[in-house]
Amino acid sequence: MTEWSEATDAHAEAADRLLEAARSGKPCAPVRETLPSGSAETGYAVQEINTRRALDEGRRLVGRKIGLTSTAVQRQLGVDRPDFGMLFADMAYLDGLPVPTGRFLQPRVEAEVALVLGSDLEGGPFTVADVIRAVDFVLPAIEIVDSRIAGWDITLVDTIADNASSGAFVLGNTPASLRGLELRLAGMTMNRRGQEVSTGAGAACLGHPLNAAVWLADALGRTDFPLRAGDVVLTGALGPMVDVEPGDAFEAHIEGLGSVRTVFS
Template sequence: MSNQNIETVALALKQAEISRRAIPPIRTQLGGDQADVDAAYAVQETNTQNALAQGRRLVGRKIGLTSKVVQTQLGVDQPDFGMLFADMAFGDGEEIPANLLIQPKIEAEIALVIKHDLNKVKHTFADIISATDYALAAIEIVDSRIENWKISLIDTVADNASSAAFVLGSRPVQLENLDLVNCKMRMTRDNEVVSQGVGKACLANPLNAAVWLADEMMLRGRPLLAGDIILTGALGPMVVANPGDEFVVEIEGFDPVTAVFAQ
């Protein structure tokens, strides 16, 4: 895959994000059915480097495709990742501007905030537990720059794993006080339950996702650093978000966290 082609696709995705106008799938420009996921990550990395050059601050990663069902649908056997920047973060209950997104959906997740660099070639549960400062309930707002969410693995990886924004809860919890496998999740919109799930929906244990991410980031030259946020993956089905919606996520062991979308 030529560098020029990578740059062209990266620019098209960035312009779609800025203009809030979705574009057709880009996988054909990266090789179609023969496209290599490394080419898609090269597009993502190009936009990451451009963002850093513009002064945006990298604060963590999101993990996607942690559901085995979704992996099967896309024909993959592992998750993917995207970059989280400080300007993507919203506080609990803070209004998310209506003109920020194209076709947003939301997911309930557990976030880990790490206190030590994760820079080993192969990580273990013990490494992740030792490096975790605390956990937070979180809401990820995903948004595809690809028209009508007609995405393949290549499209979503190139598009920063369809990440757009995130909301963190405000009460940190130590891992020893959580049942990461069996904790129940409930998401409501205007008091109506719209998504339910459990911790083990995320690769059987959110720590499995964190281990995968730590290893993958070492391989790709962007190891997780002290202070980074890890959005470990969805605990239940994603839900479409419309202007004026207010979502409350309750995960056992945490205080509720709220995402509010402006009219």
């Protein structure tokens, strides 16, 4: 296990509940009811059980997503730090090509800055210079967030246990260098079938997307799952999440990075 709390029967029961919800397509009751505490460490112990199951099944870990980077959402859940979840290769969809809506239970979309690493970030603590040096290129991204918990009735421990409410992700196809980018001021607009539905900027993500990346590198650097070269890091939402309906088409534009599109079949 990692530095997070050791797994117990309660953690395993919560992990089983979330896995069954994902496999059956039927949302489950909140897992906080089965767990000994509502701490982040408890949530990560549950998350790790299903992470290891996924790896044992042959799924390939390709990155991480950072959540709770908005101060408003942190206040809503009563926390003062972000959280993270695992990204697997089978969660990635291609820019502009159909995404099967039926794969998800309660999907929502949000626009984010994605960092792709060119070197490992193991150990730590890290400075922002360390992270900048490790970033190979930057892409616009749409994260499809999802909850296995009915009605999005979540607390901190629920969302962390549920892989930080991860669903899938779509990356843009034109890589950009960090050199010369001012991500803090980069404006974002997201349209649904041409109608604006979400706006924001890099500053909404812990003040700067690189701040979120430094936090993640520090959180993972001394665990069993440090960030590795080639990993994708979704740094957090730049604007409000938007609910998804079958047939929806979204395009997100981030200043300096271009656009990314997703279409729900």
